[in-house]
Amino acid sequence: MKENYTIKDIAEMAGVSKGTVDRVIHKRGKVSPAALEQVNKVLDKIEYKPNPIAKSLKNNKNYNISILLPDAEADPYWEPCYEAISQVENEFSHFGIKIHKSLFKPSSTKSFKKAADALIDSKPDAILMVPLFYIEAENVAKRCVEADIKIATFNNYIKDHKINFEIGQDLFQSGRVAAKLFNMLLGKSGSIAILHIDEAFQNASHMQEKERGFKDFFNLNKKLDFKIDVHNLKKESKITFDQTIENFLKSIDPIDGIFVTTSKAYLIANHIATYTPDSVIIGYDLVSENIKYLEENKIAFLIHQDPKKQVYLSLTNLIEFFLFDKPLQESVLLPIDIINTENFPQYLN
Amino acid sequence: MKENYTIKDIAEMAGVSKGTVDRVIHKRGKVSPAALEQVNKVLDKIEYKPNPIAKSLKNNKNYNISILLPDAEADPYWEPCYEAISQVENEFSHFGIKIHKSLFKPSSTKSFKKAADALIDSKPDAILMVPLFYIEAENVAKRCVEADIKIATFNNYIKDHKINFEIGQDLFQSGRVAAKLFNMLLGKSGSIAILHIDEAFQNASHMQEKERGFKDFFNLNKKLDFKIDVHNLKKESKITFDQTIENFLKSIDPIDGIFVTTSKAYLIANHIATYTPDSVIIGYDLVSENIKYLEENKIAFLIHQDPKKQVYLSLTNLIEFFLFDKPLQESVLLPIDIINTENFPQYLN
DNA sequence: AATTTATGTGTGTTCGAGCACATTTTTATT
DNA sequence: AATAAAAATGTGCTCGAACACACATAAATT
Numbered sequence: 001m002k003e004n005y006t007i008k009d010i011a012e013m014a015g016v017s018k019g020t021v022d023r024v025i026h027k028r029g030k031v032s033p034a035a036l037e038q039v040n041k042v043l044d045k046i047e048y049k050p051n052p053i054a055k056s057l058k059n060n061k062n063y064n065i066s067i068l069l070p071d072a073e074a075d076p077y078w079e080p081c082y083e084a085i086s087q088v089e090n091e092f093s094h095f096g097i098k099i100h101k102s103l104f105k106p107s108s109t110k111s112f113k114k115a116a117d118a119l120i121d122s123k124p125d126a127i128l129m130v131p132l133f134y135i136e137a138e139n140v141a142k143r144c145v146e147a148d149i150k151i152a153t154f155n156n157y158i159k160d161h162k163i164n165f166e167i168g169q170d171l172f173q174s175g176r177v178a179a180k181l182f183n184m185l186l187g188k189s190g191s192i193a194i195l196h197i198d199e200a201f202q203n204a205s206h207m208q209e210k211e212r213g214f215k216d217f218f219n220l221n222k223k224l225d226f227k228i229d230v231h232n233l234k235k236e237s238k239i240t241f242d243q244t245i246e247n248f249l250k251s252i253d254p255i256d257g258i259f260v261t262t263s264k265a266y267l268i269a270n271h272i273a274t275y276t277p278d279s280v281i282i283g284y285d286l287v288s289e290n291i292k293y294l295e296e297n298k299i300a301f302l303i304h305q306d307p308k309k310q311v312y313l314s315l316t317n318l319i320e321f322f323l324f325d326k327p328l329q330e331s332v333l334l335p336i337d338i339i340n341t342e343n344f345p346q347y348l349n
Numbered sequence: 350m351k352e353n354y355t356i357k358d359i360a361e362m363a364g365v366s367k368g369t370v371d372r373v374i375h376k377r378g379k380v381s382p383a384a385l386e387q388v389n390k391v392l393d394k395i396e397y398k399p400n401p402i403a404k405s406l407k408n409n410k411n412y413n414i415s416i417l418l419p420d421a422e423a424d425p426y427w428e429p430c431y432e433a434i435s436q437v438e439n440e441f442s443h444f445g446i447k448i449h450k451s452l453f454k455p456s457s458t459k460s461f462k463k464a465a466d467a468l469i470d471s472k473p474d475a476i477l478m479v480p481l482f483y484i485e486a487e488n489v490a491k492r493c494v495e496a497d498i499k500i501a502t503f504n505n506y507i508k509d510h511k512i513n514f515e516i517g518q519d520l521f522q523s524g525r526v527a528a529k530l531f532n533m534l535l536g537k538s539g540s541i542a543i544l545h546i547d548e549a550f551q552n553a554s555h556m557q558e559k560e561r562g563f564k565d566f567f568n569l570n571k572k573l574d575f576k577i578d579v580h581n582l583k584k585e586s587k588i589t590f591d592q593t594i595e596n597f598l599k600s601i602d603p604i605d606g607i608f609v610t611t612s613k614a615y616l617i618a619n620h621i622a623t624y625t626p627d628s629v630i631i632g633y634d635l636v637s638e639n640i641k642y643l644e645e646n647k648i649a650f651l652i653h654q655d656p657k658k659q660v661y662l663s664l665t666n667l668i669e670f671f672l673f674d675k676p677l678q679e680s681v682l683l684p685i686d687i688i689n690t691e692n693f694p695q696y697l698n
Numbered sequence: 699a700a701t702t703t704a705t706g707t708g709t710g711t712t713c714g715a716g717c718a719c720a721t722t723t724t725t726a727t728t
Numbered sequence: 729a730a731t732a733a734a735a736a737t738g739t740g741c742t743c744g745a746a747c748a749c750a751c752a753t754a755a756a757t758t
Contacts (some may be wrong), residue, residue, distance in 0.1 A: 004411070004445060006714055017738045020717065030736060032724095048441045052670075054714035058400045060743045062353070091675070094398045096353055146667040170695070177691040184649065184689070186535060217691070300533065323402075326440070335695040340533070342526040342566070346519070346684040357745055366708045371746065379706060403744035409713045702757065703737070709750075716742090 005046050007304045014038040025050075052324040060097040063322045070106035076287045077263045088315040090330050097319055100124065107200045109133050116140045126150035126318045128165075128311070131158045136207070150328075152318060154310040156206060157228035165317055167310050167332040171206060174175065174303055174336045175213025175261075178282050179337070181224075181301050182257045183217070190256035197233045197264040199241065206242040207261040209336035214259060242267060249275040256280065265302070269293035286344060295341055304337035304347055356397050363387040369560070374399075401673040411445040412671045414664065415468045417478035419455035425636045426612045429657035446668055449473065456549040458482050463559040467491045470490075475499035475667045477514075480507045482553070499677075501667060503659040505555065514666055515680040516659050520555060522612075523652055523685045524562025527631050530650050530687070531575075531606045532566070534629050538574040539605035545612040546582045548590065556610040565609060591616060598624040605629065614651070618642035635693060643692055653686035653696055 007025075011018040012073040012090055016035050023031050025048075031039075067085060072078040082152045089099050102119055105111040112133050119127055128142055131137030131153045141162045144151040152165035180191055194214060196207040211230060218226050233248055235241045256274040258268055265283025270293070272279055283290060293299045293347045298328070313332065320326040337347060351485040356374075360367040372380050373388040373536055374397075380388075416434060421427040431450070432683050438448050451468055454610055455458040461482050468476055476493055480502045490511045491680030493500040502513035543563060545556040560579060567575050582597055584590045607617055614632025614683055619642070630648045634637060642648045662681065669675040680691045685694060 004443065007716090008714080018491065018715090019717085019738055020736080023737090026716085028717095032736060035736080050716095051406075051714050052443055053402055053405045054743095055716085057406050057713090058715050058717090058746095065667075092400055094353065171696075171732050173691060177689065180689050180691045333695060335686070336692040337684070337694065338689065339531050340526065342522060342529045342688065343685040346522075346682060356746090357744080366749085367745090369706085372707090375746085377747095381706060384706080399746095400744050403713095404746085406713050406743090407745050407747090561715055699747080700758085702755105704755070706753070709732075709748105711748085712746085713744105717743085718739105720737105722735105722737070724733105724737105726731105727735070728729105728731075 004050055004051070004179065005106075006051070006198070006266040010042050010046070010048060013042045019101075026157040035117065037275060048260050055325070056323050057270075060096070061322075062098060063126075063319070064098045064100060064122075064124040065126045065128065065318055066100045066102060066122065066124040067315075068102045068104065068112075068115055068119055068127060069311075070130060073105040074106050074262070076289075077285055078307065079287075080306075081311045084308045084311035088107070088312060088319070092316075092319055093322055097322075100203070106132060107108050109136060112136055120144065121147065125322060126164075126253060127315050128150060128152040128154065128318065130155045132156060132168060132203075134158055138249050149319060150321075152314050152328075154314050155305070155307060156203075157329065160324070164255065165314060165328045165329075165330060165332075167314050167334065169305050169332050169336055171209035172213035172216070174284075174305075176217045177338065178210070178301075179214045179217030179338050180257050181282055182259065182280065183221070183224060187301060188223065191227040191253065192259060193255050194228060194230045195233055195258060195260045195268065196231070196262065197245070197260055197267060198262050199235055203262060226312035242270070246271050246275075252276075254278070255283070260284065263287050263290065265299055266290050269296075269298040272298055286339065286347060291344060294339070294344065297341070300340075302339040302344070306334055306337065306347070309334060350428060352395075354397055354401070359388065359391050359395070359397060362391045393496055404674070405672050408443070410474075410671075411447060411463060412668070413447045413449060413471075413473040414477065414667055415449045415451060415471065415473040415658070416664075417451045417453065417461075417464055417476060418660075419479060419481065420452040423455050425638075426634055427583070427656065428636075430660045433657045433660035435522075435666070441665075441668055444582075444668070444672055448664065452483045457479060458485060459635070461485055467508060469493065469496060473498060474671060475501060475513075477501040477503065477663050477667065479504045481505060481552075483507055499667060499670075501611075501663050501677075503663050504654070505552075512679075514554060514663060514679060515678045516653050516663050516683065518685060519682050520558035521562035521565070523633075523654075525557040525566045526652060526685050526687065527559070527608050527650075528563045528566030530631055531608065531629065531655070532570070532573060534649060535575075535605050537572065540576040540578070541576060541606035541608060542601070542604050544582055544609045544617065545577045545609060545611065546594070546609055546616060547611050547629065548584055552611060554576065560611040568570070589681075591619070593671070595620050595624075601625075603627070606631070609633065612636050612639065613644050613647055615639050618645075618647040621647055635688065640693055643688070643693065646690070647691075651688040653688050655683055655686065656697070 007018045007021050011021045020035050021039055024036060069081055070078050081119035085099055085101055102115045104115040113136055127149055133193060137158050138160055140162050141151050145162045150164045153163055154167045157168055194211050218224055237245045249271050257280045260283040263285035265281055271280055282301045283305050285300055286304055290302055294302055319326060321328050356367045360370045364545050365538055369380060369384050373385060417428055419427050434448055434450055451464045453464040462485055476498055486507050487509055490500050490509050494511045499513045502512055502698050503516045506517055543560050567573055585593045598620050606629045609632040612634035614630055615638035618630055631650045632648055635651050635653055639651055643651055666678060
């Protein structure tokens with residue numbers, strides 16, 4: 001019934017040779033109508049699927065996958081991605097998979113472009129990238145399609161139907177998750193500041209989506225009465241980034257909640273005791289500085305975007321596509337993990 | 350440098366035939382000291398790992414994996430496990446993997462035993478089970494080892510070093526997660542009831558671990574002043590389970606928080622408005638009844654144990670072990686997911 | 699020295715898919 | 729009817745690991 005048939009089996013059943021069966025399956029022509037019918041009759045009956053292992057062995061190709069992501073020196077948020085890469089390399093190197101890591105400076109469009117150009121020139125089988133710069137990333141995607149390179153993205157999205165695989169989080173919804181948490185912690189009313197803290201605003205669309213979701217939650221819940229202010233904080237000239245933050249806190253009235261849309265919540269948590277000690281902070285990402293303040297109860301919750309999982313799943317999806325013809329999933333949304341002092345360790349593996 | 354060498358390559362380098370190399374690698378003897386040294390010299394230099402795909406093709410075996418879990422008719426908690434099974438079947442049937450599902454009644458030790466006996470008699474390559482009944486499960490594990498059947502567990506643990514793969518959650522820690530959530534919602538003091546709601550107390554150890562973790566959190570935080578009561582609720586004779594719950598609520602004073610250690614939080618949420626409307630409820634598991642009350646804000650948080658993921662990972666781990674010799678991970682702890690109204694949909698896939 | 703036994707060593711086949719190439723059969727052309 | 733061209737079909741090899749088996753060489757026995 002649900003046996004695993006081989007081409008040889010089919011050939012016998014149809015009374016032809018395996019060569020003919022092969023031609024039918026791959027629609028290579030050079031088959032008489034009579035033989036075609038015989039083979040198709042068998043094929044209809046048994047639902048043949050070629051043995052993926054045999055197929056892979058015959059194919060016996062090495063696959064090069066390049067991954068283009070920001071330098072973790074500039075932002076430790078990307079560190080876990082490196083771990084995922086090593087892990088995948090270890091698991092799949094003996095399957096003929098080679099992964100090449102290429103870094104760019106998250107503050108420099110030029111550095112992204114340069115690294116991307118080099119990658120495309122090296123003609124890998126696939127490129128996985130963080131499309132931090134929209135227009136440039138679209139251009140990369142376009143050139144990949146032309147050069148027959150599979151293209152995948154993670155962490156950010158570009159609206160581009162050429163992308164073969166994309167993974168990330170529903171950022172709008174993650175804003176709503178944060179809003180709900182504030183709602184539960186603060187009750188029916190209060191004042192909350194949304195802080196977009198970023199050195200160079202590369203994450204503009206990221207931050208805006210979160211803000212939209214956050215506001216959406218409070219707008220749709222008519223019983224709630226929250227005052228929400230938005231502040232863009234970037235590095236001011238002549239002083240440190242940290243001082244910029246401190247100056248900001250000095251300038252505002254005490255508030256009930258602070259929602260930091262980037263991984264920089266620790267910069268606020270650092271000064272909270274001095275300026276607005278009762279503020280509840282919710283931020284993003286399990287970078288070590290954030291975890292430190294989480295454990296000190298200066299950050300209430302963190303939302304985890306799991307960059308490591310994003311990279312792991314992207315790479316394994318591509319690999320299984322290359323090796324075993326598993327279809328690429330196109331678009332994957334990861335869960336929005338809520339993190340407190342007690343459950344963060346399990347998310348760090 | 351990091352090339353993929355074949356046995357043929359090694360044979361050439363060592364100046365012997367592939368048969369000899371094969372005998373060295375598999376320590377089958379019948380090799381002269383001189384040839385042995387030659388081959389080992391090459392082997393040391395290149396770090397040979399056999400091509401897992403070729404190995405798998407040569408092996409060309411069908412693997413039968415049996416899974417023994419409770420009937421979802423009795424408890425919808427298990428429903429997602431069935432989905433995981435279907436998913437794995439679809440993904441791996443063409444790799445020669447056959448999965449056989451066997452159900453038992455979670456209230457009946459006898460039914461577990463009977464199903465387990467039948468499974469062992471059918472001599473599958475592996476059995477994945479929910480070890481709901483400790484002693485019986487230990488016995489199953491023992492007999493699997495004797496019959497050379499790989500044995501894996503999920504959802505519950507048995508302290509048995511014979512288990513080849515086990516997956517679940519750190520239940521003690523999940524109790525602490527719940528405690529922290531109450532702490533954040535209720536502040537520095539309050540009264541909380543721990544409710545063990547279960548029709549037959551099969552989950553005794555489960556519930557106790559969660560209780561221990563929960564209490565541990567409050568005991569270690571000396572600044573907190575919480576009154577914690579524990580109640581075991583099981584079905585009373587002559588009335589429905591639902592009525593039993595109602596009677597309980599009538600009998601107690603209003604409380605600030607209710608921690609339900611099982612998936613039955615909905616039974617409480619159902620009556621909360623009548624008896625103790627301001628109580629905050631935290632429970633376990635994304636069963637549809639719980640989600641309903643979560644959306645109505647009658648349940649504050651749910652903790653997700655992801656039974657689907659447990660089954661999926663168990664099966665894929667076993668499969669990759671059989672097909673590609675990937676080592677079994679032995680013990681896997683899943684993250685303790687915190688769920689509110691905004692992030693539950695992403696966890697249901 | 700002749701024959702048996704033990705010990706090495708290499709060759710050839712299998713797993714299933716895929717494709718090149720050789721061979722046979724059919725159709726078209728003189 | 730004879731030959732050429734085209735179409736259809738089958739055979740055989742490859743991918744890499746694993747192992748059976750045949751063959752060679754050396755050591756032990758009569």
